[in-house]
Amino acid sequence: MSQLFLCGPLCHRPLLDVILGSGAALLPAVAADREGVAVDAPGAFALRRRRGQAVEGAVLEGASAEAHARLAFYARALGLAPQRLRVGTAAGSVAALAYALRPAPDDRDPWQPALWLAGHAELARETAAEVMAEYGRLAPARLQARLGSIMVRAASRLRARTASAPHSLRRPPAEVEVVARRQPYAHFFAVEEYDLSFRRFDGSMSAVVTRAAFVSTDAVTVLPYDPQRDRVLLVEQWRAGPFARGDGNPWQLEAIAGRIDAGETPEETARREAEEEAGLTLGPLRRVAEYYPSPGAKTEFLYSYVAQADLPDGTGGVFGVADEAEDIRTHIVSLDQALALVESGEIANAPLALSLLWLARERERFRAPS
Template identity: 55%
Template sequence: MDRMFFYGTLCHRPLLSRVLGRSEAALDLTPARLGDYAVHWAEGESFPLIRAVPGAVVEGLCLEGVDAQARARLDYYEGGYGFGVSEVTVETPGGLRAARVYRPEGSGLRPGVAWNLADWQARWGEVTTLAAEEVMLGFPGRDPAVNARRYRMILARAAARIRARAMSPATLRRPTRPGDIEEFARSQPYANFFAVEEYDFRHRRFDGEWSPPVNRAAFFTSDAATVLPYDPARDAVLLIEQFRVGPYGRGDSECWSLEAIAGLVDPGETPEATVRREAVEEAGVTVGRLHPVYGYYPSPGAKTEFIYSYVGEADLHDGVGGLGGLAAEGEDIRAHVVGFDRAMDLVETGEIGNAPLILSLLWLARNRERLRASG
């Protein structure tokens, strides 16, 4: 059996528990120190890296009794980032011990500021632990490089799960209680930028009895946020236009879509921050006061996506509009500034067929005079 030395995120017991598929109580961990090494944040990432620094000391933990199955799960979780395993000697309460440690080998990662576990736990601990569940769904068959390539989306979906825990009203609908859903199996048959998860479960029926076992699949994206810029003084809105694969895949006669500005909510980001960032990236517009429209599932029977929509006050002067988008993300976007009445005409004719934009315009129709009076 091996002894593994952890210096970074795997010192977080809940995360290590998820990776190994063991309870925290079953983890045999001892404090340890590794000399002549230092740990830094990987620049631009949410995890650390270790490098040789004479005279430095790294505080960490040793996992004792690492059998073949545990080593395989750890290798899988760490795989895809260019990390290899090295032999080191660590100092433990019982004396010097041989151990193995994961180190970057040609990963291209660059060291940033000094690593601090408490700082990481405060910002990333919970979301990274949830993300590990999705990573380990691919064990052992999926190439770990796939997890590394899509890890930012995995983190974003984990962050969405945390936001989803917030209490929402259940005054008319049936409230969900502990024990109402019994899951038998979960798998992830497809994973790329998006993912598909499949579940076998049963749930409580309205009559109090159990449903028969059912199999269902859900298409996974992260949460998204949209903003409709509105200029109360000019009574005008800004719409963006871009090619969309959804209409193309459906065989629609028109594949360019009129929409509100939108983007995926990045891990560690609020929906409000998302729409402010996307407004600049997609249309070169700075939005001021944000008005929440609705939060909603566009297709709860098949998709996990939850959308936060806003109307944002903005100065839509004559120079606003034209071409935009991030070339690095393959975006080709055209922005239009149109009067409110013109936008509503486009809804009526069906030229606007995008649900978040329609909802935002309908909200604006109800609140427009209030915004204009206070503008």
């Protein structure tokens, strides 16, 4: 069985512990005439031949068959390919197997460990946790097919852990004991089931109960507003939720919206989605609220904004990303007309209604001379 040469992100002990379990023994090693290459995926790494360069890493000492299997599972899920090479160790040169993306693009920058550690290490570890939870249950090819969604969910969990959790009225955080976790469905979205017990208000622990959640990702909504013309831009598109409910008209009026991709901030997402869905460049963003739209059943967390924008006549049109089958029509209406659509029920979309009601309260501040 070949030695395993770990390089790039796989040398990061917290990530490696998720993949293999803690306690793996590492022996420093170097692959000559190779260069590490930066890639977009946080847990991945590319290798290319480069005379005179060297990649520092480590050989996994005494790697068991289980360690080989777990590392191969993770590698296949991330699209990493095995590469055979020779590496130098304190004991001499040995043949080894490395996992990396191949071929490495010539136009990519060299991999910089410090930049990766600061910007991608936590996301890589959180992604690996979901991937390795399926070890022995799912084929790695299935995980690779939905790796983008896995990374976006991982980024959502990281934001949730680092966000403030004020509790001036509600109770402080308390114990939740998870007995079992299942994921009966996972694709673009996922469903998770938990057998758990939680701390009750009387101080006792509840009986073990089963609860399920529809796992979607953090997302952004942004309502463009032209304070000079007192207009807003609305988008209209077909939606699966109303259709599945049996709604007679599943075309919804909404604010511009989209999920926050891994590595993006909510503000960056708002500006990207405005370009994609309305061909619009936004001015300053103002925060409306950050919230769970349906916490009893969904993990989705929304960041809602109103953004200053120039909305002259003729701004509307049909937009959307073609390879995502988006078919989005925009409407430019007065703020008063939009509020009337909330009253009539034609606007039945909670983030849009919330943003419009907030804007009605803040309208004069937007319109006041700066």
